[in-house]
Amino acid sequence: MLLTVSGPPGSGKSTNAAALADRFDLDHVSGGDIFRELADERGYSPVEFNELAEENEQIDRDLDRRLRDIAVDGEDILLESRLAGWLAADHADIKIWLDAPREIRAERIADREDKPVEVARQETSRRENSESLRYKEYYNIDIADLTIYDITCNTARWGPESMQQVLATAVEAYDPAADEGKAPVEDVVYDF
Template identity: 65%
Template sequence: MLITISGPAGSGKSTVAAGLAESLGYEHVSGGDIFRDLADDRGLTPLELNKRAEEDDQIDRDLDRKQRDIAESRDDIVLESRLAGWMAGEHADFRIWLDAPLSVRAERIADREDKSVELAHNETKERGKSEALRYREYYNIDIEDRSIYDLALNTARLSPDGVRAVVESAVNAYAPDDDEGQTPVEGVTYEF
């Protein structure tokens, strides 16, 4: 089974994806780790790489192509990134969207990256705007469209263990034989 976990920076998707993958015995593939590694390799912060990606669309396209290739060719994985649900498309068995208010996400990021909450807030807000513009331009994806997701959850309302429990419960309750049809991913142009 291919499970995707999507959401903005600081929503808890990496934490939940890693825990879910471990409990299911699946591989965890993180788009965020790939992106941060790419930024580090270039001596940039993720925000700086995002800015470069506004000028060089191949940065996003390479990462997204990799996600799409993984979704097409592998099974028993939890694929996690902002666009995982969109990039996996029809190959995903279960798509999850995690979110939290910007103020909560900024606090989480500030703690994780050892920076001020104000800086994390400003960077996260700017990063989100930048990404939304690129996703629309490259693939015709409206990142605010949640209609393709099987489960959407505000992670600010529960503890990390509570979020994981809700997600695990939903995934464990999913029975492919009883599936009456997922929402199709339509209108996306997969041109890498």
């Protein structure tokens, strides 16, 4: 099984991805973890590294190519990243998009990173704008287009345990036979 979990910063994708991977005994591959490792190795904060990626497209392309290769070649994987649904569009069994209002996401990030909410809100806004521009420029992907996802959820509507139960129920009910003859994602021009 190949599942993808995508969403903006603070949406709960890491929490829910880890729980799903554990529940279904899947290897959990996090694009965010890989990105933060790359930033740390080079002495940058994730926000600074994101801005550097605006000037050096090879950063995104290397990360995205690595994740795409994992999606294409892997089995029993949960791939978590902002672009995971797109990277595995033709290979994933279920593609999930998680989101929450920006204010709630900023509060979550502020709590997680021990910073003021306003700082988290500003950094998150800058990061989202930066990534959106790069995805469009590099791959012609409109990250706001959620039509490729099988499941989209507002994680602010349920607590973590309830959200995980909703997602687990959907995965357990998945019928692979329903995908037979399914058309691949079209009108995407990207070169990972």
